[in-house]
Amino acid sequence: MSDWIREQLHPHYAQSLKIDELLYDSETDHQRLKVFQNGTFGRVLTLDDVVQTTEGDNFIYHEMLTHVPILAHGAAKRVLIIGGGDGGMAREALRHQSVEHVTMVEIDAGVVDFSKEYLPMLSDGAFDDPRLNLVINDGAAFMRETDQKFDVIIVDSTDPIGPGEVLFTDTFYGHAKRALNEGGILTTQNGVPFMQGDELTNTLRAFKALFADWGCYMATIPTYAGGPMAFGWGTDGAARSVTLEDLELRFAQANLTTDYYTPEVHKAAFALPAYVKRLLP
Template sequence: MTDWVTESLHDGLKTAFRADEILYRRAVGQQDLVLYENPTFGRMLALDGVTQVTEADEFIYHEMLTHVPLLAHGAVKSVLIIGGGDGGMLREVARHASVERIVMVEIDEGVVTFSQEFLPGLSAGAFDDARLELVIADGADYIRNADERFDVIIVDSTDPIGPGEVLFTDHFYGHAKARLNAGGVLVTQNGVPFVQGGELAGTMRAFRSLFRVATCYLATVPTYVGGPMAFGFGTDDTALLSVTPETLAQRHAAAGLDTRYYTPDVHKGAFALPGYVQELVDA
């Protein structure tokens, strides 16, 4: 009998993925974790019934949430990652040799341990990077109490339910802004606007009160159905939206990056928003 893993994150919409083999299932920390094999997406990881990452398309999400802010900024020395226990975001940040310090704050150590054992390709050894400081703590608590600043902060959170809910509040974004160096960038994952419009609108409302630039950019990740994903982009440096494809290409080449989704032209085009997304940004 064929097993199917059904996700019902969105009201009125169910998504089912065929599970040829359940590889692992147990409670990890505060979350229910299941790993299974799918013929299209390879190994798929779900937390609390919601797909988090797949071997086949994870590069899209991780490349776009990392390289867009780092290459737009152009001189990043320090990066803070909130969440991201699977190590994919860390892998992409660590590819930038110019970055001198990486702090990663993950609430569940079990997710990190699990991912290194069962999804080692996601981190590709990045947890051994000497620049990394791994902190097992609540991201909201850390960012409220930290006494250092960063050039880029990446919020690689789950959806705003359970432990991830606090990472979508005005208070959290305010504390994150206080942890940025001058000209720094805060980026966030904001789900699929077509079916999660309130999530993006809420983040953009907070960003508008904090940043001179408060917008989002898009990427199409096949696993996350309902249209393109949105990534919040907040900064006080208005010039970061005007970086040319030529400059981005120079920075991309200088970093020695070999990316499968990100290109300088995709970077620029990702900020060209459909009308319904722009309405949520301006709401």
Template sequence: MHNQKIWHEKLYNNLGQYFLIDQLLYENKTPYHEVKIFKNSIMGKIMTIDGVVQTTEKDEFIYHEMLTHVPIFSHESIKKVLIIGGGDGGILREVCRHMNIESITMVEIDLNIISLCKKYFPNHSKNAYNDSRLKLIIDDASIFIKNTKKKFDLIISDSTDPIGCGKKLFSLEFYSNCKKRLVKNGIFVSQNGVFFLQKKEILLTYKKLKKYFYDVQFYQAHVPTYYGGTMLFCWGTDHKAWRKINFKDLKLKIKNKQLYFNYYNAKIHMNSFNLPQYILNTLDKS
């Protein structure tokens, strides 16, 4: 063990998680990111971008199921989906499981991430890139969303943290453009980090989204890979009823689709919007 290298996450200055690198599989700089992929005996293969853990083989299903199925099952009829980022293919894999969805547009800035994840994380996408409903666009999503004329029922922003080229995907302009590209009563969701350590960023998102959406909330999941406790996903829509879905109706929806999950279920869906009091206290004051 003393010959193994230790990798330390750089997201927070004064604390963070460490991983033992059992085997380094890839390390290089793309035009946009510094990427490292390595094996760890507990979490399997891990991909880091710019010194921050992005995904692991072991627990990716929690993040990808929650960011995808909460909005899809909340809405009555999602037909057109836009995925922003998500180069590892996990969100795409989960979206593709819904056969009633007619078109999926995915905008990823870095083709290298897609290629690397197809090679090192094939189970993330499970051949979803071959789905005939997919239109893959390699572009800066902030530019795409500004210029496109297409409208979507659901926009899922699966971006890196608000650092580097991911910063634009947390801006007022980006949220405004996302709102414009949603159909009436469409839903916008995004990963928003760990509240306990990224409170400032989450509060900024909350204030910005409230300018454009009638119903702005956060829902939660516990993803072991993301250090610091409760991970939040932001939720923006003008239709409050989507969040107030009836439990029996939701259970029936899931049953009728004959989809099976490792984390997501009807009770998790309903309860994920029930946040710890310290988070509610902070949001109430903002």
């Protein structure tokens, strides 16, 4: 008989996923990790019983947090990923042959180790790519101390609870901006605005003070329940105004095969519903 896992990230709303087979259950110094098999989503990773990624729908999240800034930039060679221990974000960033170097900073080595064993389809060889530099460190500390520069910085964090909380502060975002090359782009995951409006507002208040062009774009990921997810966007360049024709050319030159991202989706993702616009500071 199968069990169910109940995720109650929000105070008045929960979702449940059926556990067809529990594959991994272990507590690290930072959080409790589980991997289980689900009939719809394949393998599912949870941290403290909150869904982080799934074999079935991870492509939406990972494609939109990588391809949007990289293709909007047009000449990104150095990418920094904060978080992303499952390797999915590195997988998508490294699919761009024009990207010469990816630094990935993950606080929990346990997430990387078990993802290699239990979720290898998410990284799909990314951890073996010589362009990847994996750093086991606190993302906030790395950002504060680094003297490196990047064209794109992607914050693939958990929600602002526990270890992920420091990645949602004005100070962290200020350090991130300092680490951007001229024309560089910062993107962040900012939860589901219908359920987590304050999270988006607080991030964009910091972005408004830091960047000439700030805002967010959106995509719908089934297991991030409660509506479409928002991704923070900050840059001092003109990358957001890239034309559809230029995006189509860059996409063709990158020779990417995607399951969600298209140049048309890229442009449309910045069109915000009224309730989300009202969350902008």
